[in-house]
Each structure stands twice: as structure tokens, then as C-alpha cells.
Amino acid sequence: MHLVRAAEAVPYAPPGHHHVTARRLQGLDAGGPGGFSVGVSHYPPGSTVDTAPTAAETVYVVLAGELELTCDGSIHTVSRHDSVHLAAGEVRSLRNASAADATLLVVLKP
Numbered sequence: 001m002h003l004v005r006a007a008e009a010v011p012y013a014p015p016g017h018h019h020v021t022a023r024r025l026q027g028l029d030a031g032g033p034g035g036f037s038v039g040v041s042h043y044p045p046g047s048t049v050d051t052a053p054t055a056a057e058t059v060y061v062v063l064a065g066e067l068e069l070t071c072d073g074s075i076h077t078v079s080r081h082d083s084v085h086l087a088a089g090e091v092r093s094l095r096n097a098s099a100a101d102a103t104l105l106v107v108l109k110p
Contacts, residue, residue: 002032009040016050017041022106036109043067043102049094057109058086065102068095 009023010030020041024030027037043065051070060069066079071092078084086092096102 002026004030004032012039014041014049016052017047018049019044019047020049027108036107039106039108041104041106043094043096043104045096045099045101047096049092051091051093053089053091054086055088055108055110057088058090059107060084060086061105061107063103063105065096065100066098067102067104068097069093070095 004025006023006025009025012022012024012029014020014022020043022039022041024037024039026032027034030037040063060078061083062078062080064080066077069076069078069084069092071086071090076084094104
């Protein structure tokens with residue numbers, strides 16, 4: 001078993017993320033599984049992720065709030081408990097256009 005308490009989660013700065021707070025819960029520098037990583041990202045109102053390809057196969061799960069996800073030229077509003085799968089290299093951007101904070105669980109498989 002590999003337990004990581006929320007207060008001990010490893011902070012990291014994903015490239016192209018603006019005003020987003022990210023913490024790694026499992027995998028990579030947080031220890032635990034070798035084939036994937038799990039992180040949680042906090043998006044205050046107005047925070048953004050640049051339009052760019054994903055570095056790895058990615059799954060997003062919205063834990064709270066809502067975000068605008070742009071992918072393939074279409075804008076999708078994703079809300080609590082919505083999930084999104086992105087293939088490695090798929091181009092996307094994110095933005096919190098709401099007045100409330102949003103929290104996103106991020107699973108990456110290199």
C-alpha cells in the first residue's frame with residue numbers, strides 16, 4: 001500500500017497552466033504506481049491552460065465546479081463528475097470562466 005495524505009501531496013507546475021495549483025497524489029515523484037500518475041488541480045476563476053497537445057494519455061474527472069474544455073475547435077462545459085479521455089498528443093485548452101473554483105482529478109498514462 002502507498003498512502004499519500006492530501007497535506008503531503010507533491011506540488012508540481014504543469015507547463016502552460018496559469019493560476020492553477022496542481023498536486024500529485026500518486027505516481028512519479030509522489031511514489032506508488034509505475035504505469036500512471038494521479039493528480040488534483042485547483043482552478044480559481046479566470047485560470048487557464050494554454051492550447052497545446054497533451055503530453056500523455058489523459059483522463060480528467062471534474063470533482064467540483066465547471067470548466068470550459070476546448071478540443072478540436074469545439075467548446076465543452078464540463079461539470080461535477082463529468083469525465084474526459086484525451087489521447088496522447090490531442091490538442092486541448094481549459095479555462096475556468098465561472099465565478100466559482102473548480103477542482104479536476106487528472107490521471108496520466110505515459
